[in-house]
Amino acid sequence: MEAYRNQEVFLANEKNKNQFILLISKYLRENGQVVHSSTGDADTMIVQRALQYASEGSDLNVVADDTDVLVLLMYHWKQSMASIYFLSWAGKNTKIWKISYLVEQAGPIMTSHLLFHHAWSGCDTTSATFGQGIVSPIKKIKQLKEVEAISWLLMDNDVTSEQVGEAGIRLFVILFGGKKSDSLNSLRQAKYMEMVASAKKIDPHRLPPTARAAHYHSLRVHLQVILWKELSVSVSSLNPLSWGWKLNSSTLQPVMTDLEPAPQILLKFIHCKCKLIYCKSLWWQFIFLPQAWVEVCHSMWRLQGRELQKCRRNCLQ
Numbered sequence: 423m424e425a426y427r428n429q430e431v432f433l434a435n436e437k438n439k440n441q442f443i444l445l446i447s448k449y450l451r452e453n454g455q456v457v458h459s460s461t462g463d464a465d466t467m468i469v470q471r472a473l474q475y476a477s478e479g480s481d482l483n484v485v486a487d488d489t490d491v492l493v494l495l496m497y498h499w500k501q502s503m504a505s506i507y508f509l510s511w512a513g514k515n516t517k518i519w520k521i522s523y524l525v526e527q528a529g530p531i532m533t534s535h536l537l538f539h540h541a542w543s544g545c546d547t548t549s550a551t552f553g554q555g556i557v558s559p560i561k562k563i564k565q566l567k568e569v570e571a572i573s574w575l576l577m578d579n580d581v582t583s584e585q586v587g588e589a590g591i592r593l594f595v596i597l598f599g600g601k602k603s604d605s606l607n608s609l610r611q612a613k614y615m616e617m618v619a620s621a622k623k624i625d626p627h628r629l630p631p632t633a634r635a636a637h638y639h640s641l642r643v644h645l646q647v648i649l650w651k652e653l654s655v656s657v658s659s660l661n662p663l664s665w666g667w668k669l670n671s672s673t674l675q676p677v678m679t680d681l682e683p684a685p686q687i688l689l690k691f692i693h694c695k696c697k698l699i700y701c702k703s704l705w706w707q708f709i710f711l712p713q714a715w716v717e718v719c720h721s722m723w724r725l726q727g728r729e730l731q732k733c734r735r736n737c738l739q
Contacts, residue, residue: 443459447459458471465486465490465494466494466649466650466653468486468491469484469491469494469495469498469653470653472484472495472506473498473506473653475504476499476503476504476505477500477502477503479504480504481504481505481506481507482504482505482506482507483506483508484506484507484509485509485510486508486509486510487510487511488546489540489545490545490546491508492508492510492519493536493540493650494537494653495508495521496525496528496533496536497533497537497650498653499522499525501522505520505521505522506521507519507520507521508520508521531563532563535563535570537577537647537651538573538576538577538643538647541642541646541650542643547646548639548642548646549639549676551594551597551631552627552628553627554597568592568596569593569596572589572590572592575589576589576590576643576644576647577644577648577651579648579651579659579660583641583664583665586640586641587636587637587640587641589640590636590639590640590641590643591633591636593640594606594630594631594636595609598613598630600630606632607632607633609630610630610631610632613628613629613630614629617629632679634679634680634681635678635679638666638676638677638678638679638680639666640666641664641665641666642665642667642676644665645662645665645666645667648660
């Protein structure tokens with residue numbers, strides 16, 4: 423039997439991973455070490471134990487390579503606690519940070535909004551926004567009172583999903599340079615038209631998300647922030663299925679959107695270039711029935727009068 427040489431491949435197998443954890447736990451206990459096993463969020467348990475020992479006056483080192491652990495330690499550490507040091511290995515280099523020093527350097531404003539900022543920017547359970555950078559939200563919090571208010575709202579346990587969704591959509595508008603009167607969908611359209619007019623290549627990743635995608639992202643951010651605030655794997659008052667997640671074969675998966683990617687009239691004319699009879703027939707419609715594009719123009723952009731006539735002339739050409 424050949425042994426695994428690749429750690430990632432070995433641990434990707436859930437059975438291998440569980441047996442490996444049991445083996446290490448048994449060895450450590452037999453050698454007098456205290457072992458805590460987690461069936462849920464291990465990061466939360468690590469932080470819980472670290473804060474417990476620090477509250478009892480014991481200085482300690484936390485060894486981890488996960489930013490979630492560092493953020494949680496910074497948010498929950500109090501001046502009355504003993505010192506906590508965060509150790510991380512990056513290749514052959516070992517980095518050590520004293521949590522109290524990091525909290526002092528960050529300042530009270532950034533520390534109080536740290537959970538929201540980290541969840542919004544992308545963590546283990548939430549996605550990052552392409553092209554926005556990690557520091558963008560925290561900069562806006564310092565600059566704009568509206569963004570600070572949105573941050574407080576998303577960290578409030580007593581808000582509704584509608585309030586969270588609306589606040590998140592508004593934050594996306596701000597981050598993408600929109601005006602007070604802009605909706606996220608109108609801003610997305612404007613950014614797309616700018617891209618078409620100026621760019622050699624259309625890069626949809628750089629567009630703002632749709633309003634519904636932003637809504638569900640905001641729900642997941644709120645859920646994660648509340649779990650972190652409570653230092654709990656699950657909060658009874660919040661059901662993940664009501665906050666941006668769905669069940670698929672007993673596994674939670676994120677809800678990306680609840681809308682189709684485009685209107686049905688446009689989807690009818692989108693197809694591959696394969697040689698199947700159905701696709702081929704659509705391909706000929708695509709070329710020889712420009713009226714379809716007129717209908718698309720009317721449906722997508724609400725063109726009327728002269729604009730619709732211009733669209734028709736362009737299609738006929």
